[in-house]
Amino acid sequence: MKNKISPILSMGAVLFSFMLTTLFPSCNDDLAADSYYTFTGEMMSDFLNNHEDFSQFRRIVERAGRMDLLASRGARTLFPPVNSGVEDFLKERGYASVEDIPASFCDTLVKACLVERTLYTYNLSETHQESNQLDLPVIIVTDGDTVDANGMTLSVINRRAAIINELKNDSVENGVVHPVDKVIVPNTSLGASLLDDNHKDFTIFYEALKRTALLDSLSRYRDDDYEVWKNNYKEFTQSMHIGNEDYVGKRPDHRYSGFTLFIVPDKVLYEKYPDRFNEDMTMDQKIDALYDLAVEKYNDNTSASIFGLDKTEPASGKTYKELYWDKSSLKSRYNPLNMFLSYHILDRLFTSTAKLINCWQINTAYADPTEWVGTMLDFSSIKLEKVYRTIDPAVEYEREFYINHSEACMYNNYERIRGAHLTTPENADNFSLNVAYYYVDDVLAYDQTMRNKVMNTRMRIDFMTLWPELTNNNIRLAGNPTQAYNSGDNSEDGTEAGGFNYYLPPGYLRNVSISDNTTFFISRPIVYWSNMGGDVLGILGTSYDVTFRLPNVPPGTYELRLGYCALVDRGIGQVYVDGIPQGIPMDMRYSASDARVGGLYNGGKGWRNKEENSSGIYTSEELEENARVMKNNGYYSAPKSVFYGNDGNDAPRYSANTCTIYYNQDNLMRRKICNVEVKANTHHTIRLRSVLTSSESGNFTLDYMELVPIDICGAGGLGEDLY
Structure with a gap:
């Protein structure tokens, strides 16, 4: 089902667009040659000053002290919210007016909607990712699933703000302006807070993350030591020769860490494993059931040797499996539930599917774009795949993301391994400063099926x-x-x-x-x-x-x-x-x-x-x-x-x-x-x-x-x- 934005907003945008076209004409390929707008040097600051429907956001910029920045030379992209979007934001946050917003937060809101390069919507891929002035992702999705009242496809930013079709791609001297219907509010929380705020659909996984202490391990974000020792190296290197061309290389500004979680919602556990889980169970019973499922996945001799479970602890003379395979040792990395959950966590941050897999230059008639990456379960890998080919009946979706999928071939005895289908949560934030999460429709494991069949390939x-x-x-x-x-x-x-x-x-x-x-x-x-x-x-x-x-x-x-x-x-x-x-x-x-x-x-x-x-x-x-x-x-x-x-x-x-x-x-x-x-x-x-x-x-x-x-x-x- 396609989502539509408010007809009232769309009508207002159309009327506003008409006024702008009359009073402040801009480029339009459909206009006659003698009707083209003659550019007069309007900057982003002038755009906000000249157009009354941005008076609220203009005041946010002024309180942030950033009007000079928007008046300066450059090549930027600005996503300013219309007044109605700011009013909605004020009501949501309990502010009586823009004057009640702390100046520091005003600065954050301005930086959140400003990208340091020029982006036109007609050059965007279906899912496009940039970084704003906060060094946080700006994810723009134009997939046809969200349309305006006229049935026109909308580009949606961070699943919150839609670019208003009638007003987009408005060129100014220092870049381009794309008015949006809502304020772009960055999520600046760390991982535990993100999951705490949004776990109503995955209470079992969330509780298991807490009990294993893996939730606490998601706090790593920026390496402050690098902020000091990076100054031992020059910011740029000149004319580095690689291939047939010379390049200038930039020293990375920061050294961030991040995590991506593949979470199985409660509903999936109830449907996939009805003999283990049901809604009437207590949470303790659900965690016990998840523990038992983990034991089933890793209770084999090869797993024991891969993960060191068969090694002996010198102090006790017992193997790590003997010591930690029980329901009272969930915080040990040798515990089966801890291992099970660790495999659902990647050691890197994928804030959107745009960066999940590099799909460039793959001829999908012969192969699907695939990446093999590490997880938080040491000595393991996971297979990320964007399935294009429809010759495999085990795959229900064309051009969809799957994890640990393998088509039927001679290397797995012509057995199709479906893997898990990945989706982005709807109506919830799914990324923050250092953590992103996605839903999968089955559990993942570095088990014998993964090791002996999916990975038995080139x-x-x-x-x-x-x-x-x-x-x-x-x-x-x-x-x-x-x-x-x-x-x-x-x-x-x-x-x-x-x-x-x-x-x-x-x-x-x-x-x-x-x-x-x-x-x-x-x-x-x-x-x-x-x-x-x-x-x-x-x-x-x-x-x-x-x-x-x-x-x-x-x-x-x-x-x-x-x-x-x-x-x-x-x-x-x-x-x-x-x-x-x-x-x-x-x-x-x-x-x-x-x-x-x-x-x-x-x-x-x-x-x-x-x-x-x-x-x-x-x-x-x-x-x-x-x-x-x-x-x-x-x-x-x-x-x-x-x-x-x-x-x-x-x-x-x-x-x-x-x-x-x-x-x-x-x-x-x-x-x-x-x-x-x-x-x-x-x-x-x-x-x-x-x-x-x-x-x-x-x-x-x-x-x-x-x-x-x-x-x-x-x-x-x-x-x-x-x-």
Whole structure:
């Protein structure tokens, strides 16, 4: 059902729009050429002064002392509420007038509706996320589910304020103004307060979070130590060369932490597990039932070894499972209910689904956009997936988000694993300063089904998801990927696409060791670049040396690969796993058509397979044989499900006329590093060390890695797809 805003508001907006059109004309593509508005230098401050329906918000700006800011040069976006929206806010908060609002809160309200770049609604994706002057998310959803009285789709900000269609995209000298129907009020609470205010639909999960003390663990927000030691590093680095272009890198302003919770509402527990839960039970009985469900999920020998339950505590001589698997030890991380809930908490903040999964450059005819990320349950991972393909009857929704889903394939004995469907709570705040939560329609577990079936596949892992700090500090997926490289990418003013490129001081990322002469550099996503998802992490320096953890996967043997784009000015790096060098150094300077790789390619970007495209020159049989030659040399072609280029502004969209499939380009490939034996209850590490001479500077790029179970890609294995 589509939601509609008040007809009275819409009528008022139309009348107001008519007055503005008469008295203060603005740009309209439908007007005759001689009717175009001749711009006279109106600033945002002038806009508020000249238009009476913003007199209330104008007074808020004045009391905040921010009118000079709105009169200054720049390229900003302002979302001012109309007077009726301010009146509603005053009634909700119990203020008699704007004069009763504390000046400091007035300042907060102004900063909450101000974005430091120009945004026009016709350039927004269905779910678009920006940061306001409070460094808090501004999430704009334009999905057709909410319409005005005329049936026109509305853009809704933070699920509170709708941009008034008749008044939007009003250009001023220092940006653009989008009037809204309500005051944008930021949620500045920390996680426990957010859940306390909104848990009426998930009382069981909320009580379990309290009893396990996991609710108390959601308080981490900003690293105040970083506010001091960041000053040891300059704010910008100039002309950092990565790929074919130079970039300016910004030092991160802050070092935030955050969490995302996947919560199972009470209603779902009653419906999915009627033999365990019902509304008439006491809360103690419900928590006991949840505890018993947790025991069922993790009561196996492999789980015991993964999570260290079989280890002996020296003082007592008992295993941790013997000590803590009871209903009186809920606060122990070895307790099954504590483990169960920890797996429902991610170690990063996803304030909207716009940042949940990087959907750019994935050809959804062959694969669904997928991320593998860590949880608060150590040694575990979770699969986030946006399901586009409708060939799987187990999936009820097209283009919806699922967790731990797997389509039927040979790797899981053709058994469909539905996983859990993710939705955003309605009519409630679902994010604050450091916590966001979503609903799932089934419980999640790092159990045998997840480990042995969902994760028994080629896992392609974007390096941008490896470290929570990149998501928590708006470094990952910052800006508009459809904007090509431009002057802003080599400027301290920020890119024209929004956001910045970043360099990360040593110590900024957890569980990463970086030598002093190494620069960790992250370029913003650009869909025209041949990096998966458009973004890439460059390790720069004449003698770089970096060590970090491998992602969490179940115990077993895996083939480890690195995917990259070869360029003549790339580097040569020795790769170590757990401190042991693996084969010869990895040279990123030659392409897959080089004799050392042995690939058959039809030029740099041409189609390889003539059966798929008339311009191809090789048959499927020839390419299958060539794949064996490349594999014997330690390489794979790049995947077919990834492309670069773009057809349109929304993600993802593939067109054979404008996009290039990775599989067809000869400088895109995957290099096998080694076979890794992943041990239970152990963190494994990768080290990358430059082997160029100290006078040479070549960058080593970290785009994506693959971890593939050996029974898929090894001798006698099931075989691997090309996607």
